[in-house]
Amino acid sequence: MWGRKIARGLILDVLGSFAEPQAGIHILNGHRIALKNPCEEIFHSQLRKLEKLVRFIRFEDAVELIISKVVVSEPLVAFSFDDGFEECHSMIAPVLEDFNINAAFFINPNFVSGNREYIDYFTNNVVKTPGKLPMSWEQIKDLHNRGHVIGAHTLDHYNINDDNIEELEHQIGECRTVVEQHIGVPCDYFAFPFGRLEHANSHSIDIAVRHYPYVFSQSDYKNYFSFGGRVINRRHFEPDWPIIHLNYFLNTEKKY
Template sequence: MGSIKKPEPGVHIINSHYVTPNLVGHDDYQIFENFLKHLDASCTLISLEEATQMIVDKIPAKKTSYVAFTFDDGFEECYHVIAPLLEKYNTTGAFFINANFVESDDVYRTAFNDRIRIDTKTPMNWSQIKELHERGHVIGSHTMDHYNLADLNEEELHFQIQENKSILEKKLEYSCDYFAWTYGKLIHFPQHALDIAQKFHPYIFSGTNYKKYFSYGTSVINRRHLEPYWPKNHLNYFLSIKKTWS
């Protein structure tokens, strides 16, 4: 049924990680452009800043489907493939970064990729991240090491959240207002983690509960997990869900 569904009017924030996982012989550039073409045909592509403001202000989108793009973990294809194509379609993306993953050694990268269950992805370097920031893309915080925040004590949570923000701000010379927690579900982000994150970030994003704009009252803005290589009928189905404010 997803093949005949159309995006529901409203603001949709898509949460992705990469163009494809580890497929052999694929063309990431073409796959991602096909993804954007499909969305551009029926939606208005906007920045995360615009989408966030519309949601926070509860601005109704009665006739238009707005789509904003976010990408977690900061893989290298964000710089080489994703950002250039977003710019080609006259929009920007938001890239949520784990500072310890950037320019890490092979041992750390292997452990990091094991945590997120991926095999061969490499991170952007600081020069690439800074350039994306200068080109108008959002650089958000995604914790230092991509641990499950539900497993950490208060001291560890402060370090993962506050230190990552601090490093990003020092490297890029800006105010890091956007935070997305790792793994994305509410079970991975207990109340005490939210309390700490709110001390440092005005905007906090999940990767779950896509039928509602908010979780934890209005403290968290929900995103929908959709990878660009997924079948188009999956994309059509999830964007056709009518979203509610509460």
């Protein structure tokens, strides 16, 4: 596995050296600053380099442009983060605010409210990020008050490629109810866990679009939409990625 990862990095180093971001509306979706030794400077450095190549915009503005099928003449970049790790509040949001932008933070309510046993199982076995801790509800509401978007990500980071309608309703619909109870405003945004198109199906997307005006994947980034125009696609990144890797992934003509 490490050999493939190293080879992939070397290939991206070469390809990214000759790439530059193309005009389009790009939603970059991350999870954490770094698996080990996270610090704000990692993300600050990435954004300082990236802002020379693109224009940052607010998450809601990016969504509105995509929904309206606006064609833009420059690369516009917005951000979202899944899973709701504590560093979203302590490190990621402050860096974004230094650049006068926000992000959408998609959270799993049972991770937020879980006991130590649940949290350890979630990070070790579900999202594979050992040692990470969740934000508290107080921190999540603080992010909302500071202008960030709070979205839903199922109660338990549940793989919604499932035919159990009752469980899908619970994981997707109840997630909205719990988030709204805690932050006190409508939760209109939902990103399905794991993010690839094979991690959802027509049943689960039917339920998601009934509960939320806006639904997101983390896949098929060359196209703005998937699932017949009902799902908005984002592009995976992490704040510790080299800028030339981002250049490669932003070097694409996006299609409606």
